[in-house]
Amino acid sequence: MNIVKVSSSKPYSVYIDRGIIDRLGEYIRSNGYVKYLLLTDENVDRIYGERIEKIFKNRQIKIVKYVVPAGEESKSMSILEELLTFMAENHFNRSDGLIAFGGGVVGDLGGFAAGIYQRGIDYIQIPTTLLAAVDSSVGGKTAVNLSSGKNLVGVFKQPKFVLCDPDLLETLPMDDFRSGVAEIIKYAVLFDGELFKRLFSKLDSQSPDLSEVISKCVSHKAEIVKQDEFEAGKRQLLNLGHTVGHAIEKASGYKMRHGYAVAIGIAIITRAGLAQGIIEEGVADEVLELLNVNKLPTNTLYPIEELLEYCKGDKKGHLESINVIMFRDIEKPVIIKMNYDELYIMLKQGVMS
Ligand SMILES: NC(=O)c1ccc[n+]([C@@H]2O[C@H](COP(=O)([O-])OP(=O)(O)OC[C@H]3O[C@@H](n4cnc5c(N)ncnc54)[C@H](O)[C@@H]3O)[C@@H](O)[C@H]2O)c1
Known part of the structure; x- marks a missing residue:
């Protein structure tokens, strides 16, 4: 156990x-x-x-x-x-x-x-x-x-x-399993290069190492909660892909699975990070590839203006700025405070038209 x-x-x-x-x-x-x-x-x-x-x-x-x-x-x-x-x-x-x-x-x-x-x-x-x-x-x-x-x-x-x-x-159901894999990818990108590599091979309910994979994610979360239980700082990292993800969920009338929306959110952040020179091409390609290998969606057709409005309503947002979780490399996450004009640019760079 x-x-x-x-x-x-x-x-x-x-x-x-x-x-x-x-x-x-x-x-x-x-x-x-x-x-x-x-x-x-x-x-x-x-x-x-x-x-x-x-x-x-x-x-x-x-x-x-x-x-x-x-x-x-x-x-x-x-x-x-x-x-x-x-x-x-x-x-x-x-x-x-x-x-x-x-x-x-x-x-x-x-x-x-x-x-x-x-x-x-x-x-x-x-x-x-x-x-x-x-x-x-x-x-x-x-x-x-x-x-x-x-x-x-x-x-x-x-x-x-x-x-x-x-x-x-x-x-x-497989769709709900995949939705969970999106959150595992989040942990892998944020904290765990080994787990990141592991996820290129199939993970399903029969996988002999499923308990181990769950345990790794829970351990990462436990470490973060120990340091910042009430999300004043480091716990915000766990929102990777979530600001945009929540906006997509809302745009879908909450019909889209949470993990699917998070996967799209991670993909948008990754493409925007690449466009802004924060993430190297090889790293961005790997993250997008990992989402693809796990049959997760990586783009949205909801208008950027609509997503921006919903992002403004997110609880991580303030009147004029919002903390967006980005990463420079695997295991190298950063919190970037940006105003809503910058967020709009980021969405434009991250959403494929
Ligand atoms: N509190 C947190 O820290 C936190 C973190 C991430 C996500 N969330 C929230 O979690 C929610 C999404 O959770 P979810 O993906 O588990 O969705 P869910 O609870 O809606 O479950 C997904 C579907 O699977 C079905 N189901 C559940 N267990 C099953 C089983 N063993 N066999 C067959 N069917 C089963 C459910 O009936 C449902 O239809 C979102 O609201 C999200 O905001 C919260």
């Missing part, structure tokens, strides 16, 4: 192991909560609901299940309110816990609900997508979207622990 310790204000562990889900009862039992809100989405519930409920039943652990529709629409204020109301109606209090069993949507929604319900109850992350396993289940960022933009309301709330079973990814 791989265990990654996250040294945040409230330290916790991420347990990564194939088949660990069947030992869930042991991990849950030791926490001593009276009952759990099991939050999941309809796809995950259809595939794994019965199996999970049986694990709890065998251990005589009380759970109350709440199932949200699958997809980004569930990261909304209205679903959040319905969830909180359900918790209140079922008499949840601080001696109870919440389990976010699903992808990044369930994790972000569940973490936020746990962060604000009765001023905070404990929660556990059990990621069921690759994206959630390598990124969103760790680090304590939780949020829902507003019509004005992505992740605009949320809190930092670290989970009690994270239980990651790569076997659960066997049922994940």
